[in-house]
Amino acid sequence: MAKMTVSVVHPSSGNSVEVELDSEVILHNVIFQLREEGFLKAGNYGAALKTSNGNVALDNEKSLSANGVTNYAKILITNATQAG
């Protein structure tokens, strides 16, 4: 599995962290680990990949590589907004 470095942007503070991870790791697990590390508080999150053609919503069930995330990509985390 190839290693990659990505930048992850916090949904409310705008702060970011750089993380090194396997390209085959599932996005859901990345978010879980970011919660474990204290970067994100408990809760549900989504994510978008910043690209030159705009942001693309990512699938939490897919790996980073299957989501089209490449080395040095920027991932924007979004809060779940389930309430009405």
Next chain:
Amino acid sequence: MDKIKIISSHIAEESPVDRQERISWWRQDILRKAKILVVGAGATGNEVIKNLALLGVGNVFICDMDRIDTSNLSRTVLFSKDDVGKKKAKTAAERAAEMSVYPDFKVDYFDGDVVYELGDGVFRQFDVVIGCLDNLNTRLSVNKRCCLLQKPYVDAGISELACSLNVFHYPHSSCYACGVSSRDVAEERRIRYSCDVFKKRAIEEEKVPTVQISSAIVAALAVQEAVKILHKDVLETEVCFGKRYFFQGINNNFIDMIVPKKEECLYHNSYGDIIETEFTNKVRLRDFLEYVKEKNGEEYTLEVGSELKFVISANCRSCNKEIKFYKPAHRIYEEDVYCEECQKAGKTTNGYTDYKYVLDFCHDMEEKDILDMTLEEIGIPKLHILSLRNKDDKYIFYELSGDIKNVMPNIY
């Protein structure tokens, strides 16, 4: 040359929509004729309905199954203290009628479960569907109907100071389900249903922290998208479907993103041509099947899909004794799946039970007595669209159009 001489002057009576009509591309006649379906009349639904009424949208249908609670009052512009305990859909419809800029504003409401009791034909009647829901299950159900009928679906959601707006129009774009993970769907099912198919009466729903501000923001965006969709033929800029807009109010961060179309998405289906009939869901199954046979010269089987499965019987979860139901699964709660003796003895263990059900209804079906039940009794909602299959797997679609006046007495 003589100066002009004004003989008389008239001050134009100002229209309540005068200012918006000054927008160059605005067509108030389009809004006045428009029909919008609002699913959910909570905090966001209240704001959406208020906006539609003030804009002069002519026809609005409001759905909600809940009653007004004290905790709603800080977020609901249409409800007041005296409304606590009243039905949300009915109360919102009454207030919208008072608030509308037009005396001939038409509003109807549905007070019930959108997932199982609102027929697909309802969605067919509307130009835009706006979802103001608080759970994934209903969002997916509304999305399914929007896909089946190829209707634009604008979905709003909030949490704390954040909100998001999803704008879809299958088949022209991805659909809401394309952006939902299977893990979230499985978790939602776990919350709402027992490990077999039966509904849980008490749902462990999390109370999400919200505030009226974010519902007002997202409702304004939702209605603005609906206005643009309605003006699609006169606007120079196209509405972007297949998009999600996320706004985080804490840092005013706005992210717009594309939701890619999932080729494997199970929701990407549409009805073919729909045949209107004068039937309501009070028709006997036997008579309906006979009508279809006469019209088409061959037998057709009514196929209801797994969400409307009809349960013949189930085994008691405790002692395994057979219990007759003859009811659609959505009218059976998990505590009903115990025999009388076990209920009396308090033997109520959780677990999976075997049950016998029907998804296909035809003259040759094994349980002939079902043929004498009405479509309503077998779980078909009013104004539903029925899928019928012949022996060559060719489908035709019949709508119970006779229900339209029962469901929308003011709009129709």
